[in-house]
Amino acid sequence: MAEANSIFYWGYVIVLSKFIFGCIDTGIAKSFGVLIPTMVERLDSDYATVGFICSMPSTLTYLLGPLVKMFLTDTNTRVIAMSGGVLCGTSIAACAFFTNVVAIEICLVLAGAGLSMTYMPIHLILNDYFPEKFVLANTVALYGYTAGSMLLPILMEKSLQAYGYHGAFLILGGVAYHSAVCASTIRKVSTKSTSGEGQDDIEQNGRKCVSRRNTLTEDTSLHGCKEGKDEDGDEENQGVSDQTRLIRADSIKKQELSSTSQSRCTATLFQAFKGSCGIWKEPIFAFSIPIQILQSYTCYAWMLFLVPHTEQLGIPSSTAVYLSTIGGIGGIIGRTVFIVFLSKGVNTFSVYIPVGCVCTATFLLDFVSSDYRLRAAFAFFQGFSFFIEDAIGGSLCKDAVFDDTHSGMAFANAAFWCGVGATFAGTFTGYLFDITQSFTKVFIILGLIHAFMVGHLSIVAILIKRKR
Template sequence: MMARNLLEDSTDPWKYAIISSKFLLFFIDGGISKSFGVLLPDVVDRYDSDFKTVAFVLGLPSTMMYFTAPITIFLMKIMTLRTMAMIGGLLCALPTICASWAPSIYILGMMLAVTGFGMALTYFPIMVSMNLFFTKSFIFANALTLFGRTFGAFLVPVITERSLEVYGYHGGFLILGGIALHTVVCGAIVRPPQEGRQDNLHSSDDAEGESLIKVPTSEQTDRRETATFLQKTIEEKSKKEEKMRSLGDHGDTSPWCSRNSFLAQLKSFIFVQEPMYTLVAPSMILQCFVHAAWVLFLVPHAEDAGINLSNAVFLSSIAGISGTFGRILYLVLLHFKFDNTIIFCFACFTCASSFFLDFVSSTYIFLAVMASIQGFTIFIFDCLPHAMMKLSVRDQKNIPRAIAANSFLYGIGYLSGDVISGCIYDVTSSFRTLFVVYGVLLVITTINLMIFKLIYRQK
């Protein structure tokens, strides 16, 4: 009975607050990323820099959020998840508020890197809480929270563009900093499930005939989880020491023992333990590459085609609205048990076709149609990394490590997407070339997913 209950979602009503928290965090992340596309030309002019450098700097918040998320595993030993998440909210907002006074592009980059690290301190606790509250329906719940990124993508850029007109460059960053300050609220919501644990205790005690115990408070639960985590770490260390001693009296200094220790560490690596996850990892990186670069360069691409800034920003809103319908369709397809891999393959191929057609026309109506198609499909396969992680990881004990590895893959994709796109534009001075590159990468992603599907079906 106990094992069966662990595979079910928590019955604690607080799980809806956790969903709201992740929704708000993604609203902030998506809104800021898209708003930086509005600020991109101003930042280039203000610091007399090139697109490659500025794209790298403005992409740092999302990049650092995912790159530094694995570091937060070690911080769990010294603080609760809620404390970590709230500190992250402050680190996210304060550098954004002060960013407009940065004297150089390098100082601006350091500020935005701190912003990304602060978002990581909030992001990882929320993801861990999501997996605790939604053990069974994680994919559906995660896809639901990604609506926040969609709403942020079409709402916050409009606010930023209007703020630039009314308050200027400094005012625009202050508004973004105020929006980022809501990350503290996201962190305050984090706590482990309680009523779900009470149900498990009821089931266990009914089966064994023991008396019920009272449900611990949130603070007691956090402390108990931390103590359990440390106890498991000590036990694992003791087992490793015993294994080392069993190899011989001089096992600690033997080269053969060192080699065995290295091989043992290598085998515990998530990409070795989960080969199917390793197989689908390239599609996760390429998806993040295309998403990050498209978000940053959509508005500059429209301006380069002769569209004024207000109408160019409105293309982001069109893409965001279209993406909302895309996410709704994805949830409906999940409800009717459609295959995730097939959905993502179709979305990637459709989006790639829209990128290949970019050279056809530069009229505003045509660009609006292409932006709607791209928003519709990109915000569908934006769900790809965590969905494919859940499908490809066979051992559920590896899920926390897979979440950390996913964050690292996110960081690689976002960083390479912004920097490489900036380099290509600096060399070619053509946004159409950029969009063709995105189409090629999505075709490669489709092939990778099809290979995964064939092997997955055989196994």
Template sequence: MAETMLEDSTDSWKYVILLSKFVLLFVDGGIAKSFGVLIPGVVVRYDSDFGTVALVLSLPSTMMYFTVPIATLLMKVMTPRTMGMIGGLLSAVPIICAPLAQSIYILGMMLAVTGFGMALTFFPIMVSINDYFAKSFIFSNTLTLFGTTCGAFLVPVIIERSLEAYGYNGGFLILGGIALHAVVCGAVIRPPRDRNIDNVRPSAEGEGDSLIVVQPAESTEIDVLAVGETSTALTELNEQDSKSKNDTMARSSSSTSWRCSCDSFTSTLTSFIFFQEPYYTLIAPAIILQCFVMAAWMLFLVPHAEEAGIERSNAVFLFTIAGISGIFGRILYLVLLHFKCDNTIIFCFTCTISAISCFIDSVSSSYIFLAAMALIQGTTFFILDCLPHAMMKLSVRNEANIPRAISPNLLLVGIGVITGDALSGYIYDVTSSFGTVFVVYGALLVLITVNLVIFKLNFRRWSRE
């Protein structure tokens, strides 16, 4: 597909860019998992329910993806490095000040600012990775996803110990200090020195050109109107035919204006990535559902264990087990990529295993059984965490559309994250059972498998044609 059309950059700085995204995802994954430790305390502190608190605590990751289009616009008025460093500061300061929030709504606004700051750092790094690794994007991006895994099993343990030693305020202060590392991630961003970025990212200019192409339709409309006005002025010299000709020209001008407006709207509509890349549109539901399950599982794993009667200090170690098994899952995925295994088949097989683990998760409440389920789910979920960007790269047929696809792809991820956390909390508030919540995850994983199979069949047919 598209990733075979270009070569990777030879600039050695590309490894620094990989490390910067690794650290940023370490921060993001660590924050998401740490909120799983903090969520019971937040519910008690603000006398709220799990649905509302889950929605609020999902805002950092969600807003990071939702506000990427704003980051795209800001890249036109400031350098990626400056934007990345400002984003790093905006990521950390609200978390440090979070204990000062007097209500759950103020806390939500502060965490939304954190998400916006992470977007300002995440988007330029993501575009830089595509610039440096145009050919091996999937493999290189998967390497950076180890940051989420490491953050998932290290940061929650740190925060849990911080809560015991320093309390609620100290826990947030230390979490904010970890988030400050995003400033360094933004400081190292720079373009490759061995190629012209204007040529690497033609869509940035191409989009502007495509919008300009529509301009003749508007100018044609103006010309017709001008001719209509001139003709009307001339016909006024003839008193007998003035009324009929004026009516005729008015209807002609109105019809021309309507046709030009329709043409302009159609041109703008078809310029969207979802219309230009039908296979990317086909796989979009799987991306949303995968993020739905992944984000909610990360948030509710510890509360699920506590509901089963496990102490919080022991329940936190389920994160560690899941994180260590997630590292194994990432390595396994990279090995399979090295041997040219099909991504779609890998994800289908992984979805099947993880769905079974979610269906049987409530069979037993013993710590050994829950640890085994965390081991399986950590391995499979962290492989599936590679699905959004991998399937985006595979489904986009034109390499020039890759930078344009990054922004809507992150938007799909954000939709999955916020709906997963909020709806999972709502389901628990209604059923008072995390076992039911995990069964819902299993059903959604089955739907992802069906979507992947449909994509594979259509993609194979297109390849033969």
């Protein structure tokens, strides 16, 4: 009973850890929205290139999800997660000392890899603690994404003014180091240990078999040495023969151990590959992949270019940055409303679709006016919508996957496609601006893309309802 209570309460520690990690993840993406204009000028580059390299942390956080999942085991999960936090913080802080686009891109790629090493273990362990209420627990944890979008852009704006470009990156790197603290809370769920213990038993039995085989080999070799000694009677030659046979026995032992290790490694990789391919046996989930890409694309494009868009309309940077805070406030309200609906048992897709329609409308009406009050209203409703929609991936992993054995790789694949969308958010959106030189046109295009995503989501919701 005490152990069950410990598991129950520690689950909320994991929720808190994912909350803080979300604050860091989204805060980094939104902070680059403040830093992009300065980086374009400092690096003597264009918006497409800078937008691409600034999308790397968010992109690789999710893009590398399946790869990180493949190498996770019960013994190294926390080590990998904490190492990722250290790698991320170090890489972002290092950006302060480079003025070359390639060098900064390498640092941000490493930062994204580090974030992925932390994100995937926390995400998977959250599902272990809340297998039946994952969507609710995950939605609560996603408050961190809202908080990060509110607080870190303001922190970066003030840091940029007070400490300059170098100081802002060093502070952002310090914030990223806290992801290692989040990773330190990872603890295996004891009720999930059965399969791990079974695997350990198999490995122990394998070791015993190898040990017995090696013992028999050594005994046979020694026996052969003794027989040879009796027949020859030459002690000097027999000593050489004994030594040769012992060397051969030791060589055979090493080869067998190496063969066993290689076989185990091959079996692990095969199981991981088999698990990743198994997700394609879920046709509805596979059909929903464009939704995950487009939702991530529009959300991260909004995060990266909301402040530059507002600045282009003639609003000072010190004022424009508060639109991120307003969007975050809208996100808190939206997420709270969504959690209330979840607790009442309301179907999640009946919330996503109308909210998505509202978000689409705010993008398509972007041309109406450049008045700051209207921009604030748009930012509020966009934050309200996006911070509800970011739970779509988790919902699809639960509702569109009908075989529980495919759930783990479903989460990893959802993260991968989210990373693909984040990649296009920085690159393609920056490219559109370089062509049009108008963020208003860019945001209208985002509205059209978002409208297509909402329509596709409606079709998937119907398919899931019929399947169930």
